[in-house]
Amino acid sequence: MNTRQVPSPSSVAQRVKEIRASRPLVHNITNFVVMNETANAILALGALPVMAHAPEEVEEFARMAGAVVLNIGTLSPELIDAMVLAGRAANEAGVPVVLDPVGAGATTLRNESARRILGEVDVALVRGNAAEIAFLAGEAAEIRGVESLGAEGDAAGTARALARENDCAVAVTGVIDYVTGADRTFAVANGHPLMGRITGSGCMSTAICASFLAVAEDHAAAAAEALAAFGVAGERAAGNASGPGTFHAALYDALDALSPEALRAARIEEVRT
8 A cells, every 4th residue: 555645735835945945957958939938937936947958068967957858849850869968968867857748749740759759868757738648648639739629538547658658757737737657646736727828838837847856756746746836826826917918927926936825725636546
C-alpha cells in the first residue's frame, strides 16, 4: 500500500518557499511568441530564467541550470538540434528536462521533433494539452494550428500510457489537470477560464513546472504542486481583472504574491487507478 504523502496546500507552499530561497536557474529553449511571458512568470515565482538558444552555449547553460525546458512552439531543425544538445547535457549533469510538445499532431515537423526529443533525451516531465498528449500516446486527437480541439478517451489514462512508454512523468492540462508518474496519478482542480484567453498560459505552466522540478526529486508530485500554484495564481488574478488584458498583467502579480495563505486554495487529489 502506497503511504507516501499526496501533494497538499502545505507542500505547495513549502515548494514555493524553497524556490524563492534557492532561486534555481531555469534554462528555456522556448518559442518566440511567449519568451517574455515565460521569463516574467519564472521571475514572479522566484526562480531565475535564461533564454539561450545558440548551439554554442546551450550545453553550458543546461549543465548549470536547475531545470531545462524544451518547448517546440516556434521550431526549426536547427533549434531542435540545440534542444537535443541541451537535453543530453542536462542528462549528464542530472538536471531534469521538461518537454512542452506544442502543436504535436499538427505537422510532420512537430511530430518528428517531439518524437526525436523523447527518443534522444531522458525527459523528466512532458507537459501538454489533451490533444498533444493523446497524439504522443498514439491516440486520436484534433488540433487546429497549435490549439487543442479535443481528444478521445480518458485524459488521465492517456497520460499514464505516455508516462509508461517513456518512463517519465506526464502532465495533461485542461479544466482539470492530470499528472501521472511511475505509480501515482494526481488531479489538480485549480485555474480560471481566463487562463485560456491569453497567449502562453500553457507555456508558462510548463516553465512553472520546471521551476518546481528544480527543487524536487518526485517529478510527478512537483508538477502537480506547480500546476496547483499556477492555478491558484490564475484564480486570484481573475478577481482583479476586467478581461484578458488586465488578467495577463494581474497573473504576474498573483504569482509574485503567492503565500501560504493564498495556497490554502490548492486542490490536489490522488486518483486511484
